[in-house]
Amino acid sequence: MQRTDSQAAVTALGAVAPITSHAAAAPRASAQSAMLRIVKYILMDILRNKIVLGYTLFLLAVTFGLFNLSDNPAKGLISLLNILLIFTPLVSLVFSTIYFYNSYEFIELLAAQPLRRSVILWSQYLGLGIALSLATGVGVGVPLLIWSGLGGTGLLLLFITIVLSWVFVAIALLASVMTRDKAKGIGVALLLWFYFSLLYDAIVLLLMFSFNDYPLEKAMLALVSLNPIDLGRVIMLLQMDVSALMGYTGAIFREFLGTIWGMVYAGAILCCWIAIPLSLSFYIFKRKDF
């Protein structure tokens, strides 16, 4: 079934190619369709992988469980937020790093073919990002749809989780292209997760404690931007009207991030969290020796 599908796609692409084949346009078109083919192959490969299936089932179980357990859907949403903010970065980082190293042979094979290096890395990134987004979409999105009473807040949680997946796949790629050593790469990925999930908050707390004689609210705003997980958490909490719990800092956040421009700012910062690690990994990957 899959085979005939892919063959049909190939013949379809092949049929389009001659029509558009002006001398200048042809290489570009063929590069794009080559990327599509590789992304499709990587996606198939990942979706057959039991870890992604397990992750989806885990998300389904957690989401259903939390909504069944708590009498108040808003409370359930906060618990879900906390769990997702820990697990999404962890799974995205570790799975992507391991997958990258396991497909090193495939990458090497592709590197000797008439393909741009950037096409090879893009297809890895897109394959991983799409697969993890699908897992999140099914694992979190479907239960949220069933409890449709949650509306916009639930949708925002789903969106933040998916954006964080793409952020941490990008960070995982950076960790993977930096070293050829698989153990080192996975170690770096785990350290990064540890830093973003636990260490960073501890450092922020320490700063607040040491400098609590000074007005820290503006600085907190900057500090929150330096950690995508915290940024996601703050955006979510602001939507849920629990920012009062965060005291004066919460009020400052509300004043800034609660506005349209604040949301645009938050979105731009999250985009930077994708763009910066990704462009660094492209820079390194293009100069890599196989």
Place this chain on the structure above:
Amino acid sequence: MLTINNLTKSFGRFRALDNVSVQLDEGQVVALIGPNGSGKTTLLKCILGLVIPDSGDIQLKGQNVLYHWGYRRSIGYMPQIGRYPDNMRVRQVFEVIREIRNSDETPDTELMEAFGVPQFENKMMRTLSGGTRQKVSACLAFLFNPPVLILDEPTAGLDPLSVEILKDKIQREKQKGKLILITSHILSDLDELTTHVLYLMDGKIRVHQSMDALKAETGEGKLNRAIAQLMKQDAHATH
């Protein structure tokens, strides 16, 4: 056809290639020889863009190859150790590569038939023996009828019958006027094929001569004897 100018590449403090310049043309079968670690594979990988040189440039048909990719269409590459995704079937490897190349030309399946690839095409890559993997690598290198062939230790791990099949194939491609680069430590395998010898040592070119000139100079008829003679002369010159 292939021009290399002042190519230099270091891995840390180790100089794998030291100011290598050479010009190779169509119809030549170039035997790239030299001791282990003399830079043969690095040179081939630089031509393919798998290794990025520190300085110098490589031109294929007058076009610079550094950071370009389209030129790889004209190269068939057989790596020293063919590494393939474990969870792919032999058939899938061929399918994926064919889809990527998306070539209009009818593929050259001569070698696939000669090696009997269809008989093991449903096996997983991880279950293949070293020699069978080499056969897959060889078939992929010749599949798209490229004008340049880069064969890194093509006969290592192959049984004698398969070595003969591969040599016959190389011979036929040579007659078509292709440029073929071969590295091998089994010099007798190269004997009937080679037209030129490129001898690398410590990342530098020691000898680049046609076979006829080399044979005339050393007075030896066989490649391995000629090379041995050359190394002896080298040893005398340095002492």
